[in-house]
Amino acid sequence: MNEGLFDDGLFGVDPEEKAARIAANAPLAVRMRPRTLDEVVGQDHLLGPGAPLRRLVEGSSPASIMLYGPPGTGKTTLATLVSQATGRRFAALSALSAGVKEVRAVIEEARRRLVRAGESTVLFIDEVHRFSKTQQDALLGAVEDRIVLLVAATTENPFFSVVSPLLSRSLVLQLRPLTDDAVRVLVKRAVEDERGLGGAVTVEQDAEDHLVRLAGGDARRALTALEAAADSVGPGGVLDLATLEATVDKAAVRYDRQGDQHYDVTSAFIKSIRGSDVDAALHYLARMIEAGEDPRFIARRLVIHASEDVGMADPTALQTCVAAAQAVQLIGLPECALNLAQATIHLATAPKSNAVTTAIGEAMSDVRKGAIGSVPAHLRDGHYAGAAKLGNAQGYRYPHDVPEGVLTQQYAPDDLVGRDYYQPTGRGAERVLAERLPKLRKVVRGQE
Numbered sequence: 001m002n003e004g005l006f007d008d009g010l011f012g013v014d015p016e017e018k019a020a021r022i023a024a025n026a027p028l029a030v031r032m033r034p035r036t037l038d039e040v041v042g043q044d045h046l047l048g049p050g051a052p053l054r055r056l057v058e059g060s061s062p063a064s065i066m067l068y069g070p071p072g073t074g075k076t077t078l079a080t081l082v083s084q085a086t087g088r089r090f091a092a093l094s095a096l097s098a099g100v101k102e103v104r105a106v107i108e109e110a111r112r113r114l115v116r117a118g119e120s121t122v123l124f125i126d127e128v129h130r131f132s133k134t135q136q137d138a139l140l141g142a143v144e145d146r147i148v149l150l151v152a153a154t155t156e157n158p159f160f161s162v163v164s165p166l167l168s169r170s171l172v173l174q175l176r177p178l179t180d181d182a183v184r185v186l187v188k189r190a191v192e193d194e195r196g197l198g199g200a201v202t203v204e205q206d207a208e209d210h211l212v213r214l215a216g217g218d219a220r221r222a223l224t225a226l227e228a229a230a231d232s233v234g235p236g237g238v239l240d241l242a243t244l245e246a247t248v249d250k251a252a253v254r255y256d257r258q259g260d261q262h263y264d265v266t267s268a269f270i271k272s273i274r275g276s277d278v279d280a281a282l283h284y285l286a287r288m289i290e291a292g293e294d295p296r297f298i299a300r301r302l303v304i305h306a307s308e309d310v311g312m313a314d315p316t317a318l319q320t321c322v323a324a325a326q327a328v329q330l331i332g333l334p335e336c337a338l339n340l341a342q343a344t345i346h347l348a349t350a351p352k353s354n355a356v357t358t359a360i361g362e363a364m365s366d367v368r369k370g371a372i373g374s375v376p377a378h379l380r381d382g383h384y385a386g387a388a389k390l391g392n393a394q395g396y397r398y399p400h401d402v403p404e405g406v407l408t409q410q411y412a413p414d415d416l417v418g419r420d421y422y423q424p425t426g427r428g429a430e431r432v433l434a435e436r437l438p439k440l441r442k443v444v445r446g447q448e
Contacts, residue, residue, distance in 0.1 A: 028190055041178065064149055067151065103135060123150050129158065140169070184208065273309070302324060306321040306343075310350045313425060359422040
């Protein structure tokens with residue numbers, strides 16, 4: 001008889017022993033998953049007395065929830081704890097592998113159990129943002145009728161990736177990255193607890209500090225690094241900083257080019273440049289590059305920013321950014337990181353002015369409101385037969401005919417004469433323009 005056909009080759013093995021074997025082979029992060037609410041570290045804003053998540057875990061709230069937060073902050077742990085409250089059945093689906101058929105099968109089984117035994121089901125869906133609209137719609141009826149209590153987890157902003165009807169039927173709870181102190185508690189627990197390393201390895205303080213830094217608020221990342229480093233020193237070994245650094249190359253950057261981290265980091269990058277914090281700007285640039293962001297996207301943002309927030313305060317900023325964009329096309333990564341960094345430094349340290357942005361914004365606003373008016377006749381095209389008979393281009397004065405190169409003449413439509421859009425600041429090169437522009441306007445408008 002082929003025992004592989006029965007119980008995965010463990011035919012006749014005691015179920016508790018089988019479970020123990022599987023648990024012993026699980027990753028450290030899985031073995032150390034909190035078993036009770038008291039073991040959960042962090043997320044105090046959601047787990048305080050009377051908080052929605054605590055009420056749900058304790059079984060006093062029947063609401064479906066959407067757990068939104070970065071990796072390693074406890075989404076799966078909390079979903080499991082919810083299922084254990086008042087003996088609810090737990091069913092799990094991964095959006096990476098489940099289709100509409102699997103969703104409907106789980107819902108049908110939940111309906112049968114509810115009708116026959118009054119047993120409610122917690123349906124945990126990981127990475128729910130990867131579900132298609134059709135898959136998400138398949139959940140609506142069961143969530144609405146409380147056939148299932150939905151606990152969905154996502155690392156992406158659900159308001160971008162989850163259909164509105166499903167959002168309206170769920171509480172959206174945002175989990176925060178763990179603090180350094182919280183990660184440290186979990187690392188110490190994993191080193192000492194029998195479920196973890198059981199004290200078999202001694203971790204030096206500087207190595208522990210490095211694990212906390214590597215985590216970046218992600219408990220799973222810290223425990224994965226700890227497990228790999230502990231394996232390298234073996235039982236009874238001492239884990240020092242050098243060993244840890246040799247085992248763990250570098251921290252993975254938490255960033256998704258299609259998700260809200262993309263928008264958040266990009267926003268912080270631009271706002272740091274605008275705020276003239278060159279060091280913060282370089283940090284966010286490095287995060288984008290390390291995460292594999294398309295350098296052409298970064299270059300486009302820099303070119304836009306050169307006019308949006310620097311403008312005429314430093315006209316050379318646009319030249320630098322356009323040159324960086326061209327360098328990206330010619331060279332590519334990794335070398336073009338230097339060009340992007342140079343453009344970032346130029347923009348961050350340049351004098352700032354949004355006068356260009358304000359000027360075109362106000363001009364376009366007037367046009368949209370209908371403030372258009374006819375082009376003055378003397379400015380119209382006169383290069384066709386019959387133009388002179390219409391009065392086009394008659395009386396136009398050529399500025400280069402006068403020594404100053406500027407003369408009195410109406411250029412704007414009648415209704416917009418005297419409308420000032422561009423207001424230069426007194427910063428950088430615009431200081432000169434701020435002095436020159438009023439004089440130009442007086443001559444052009446014949447106010448001298």
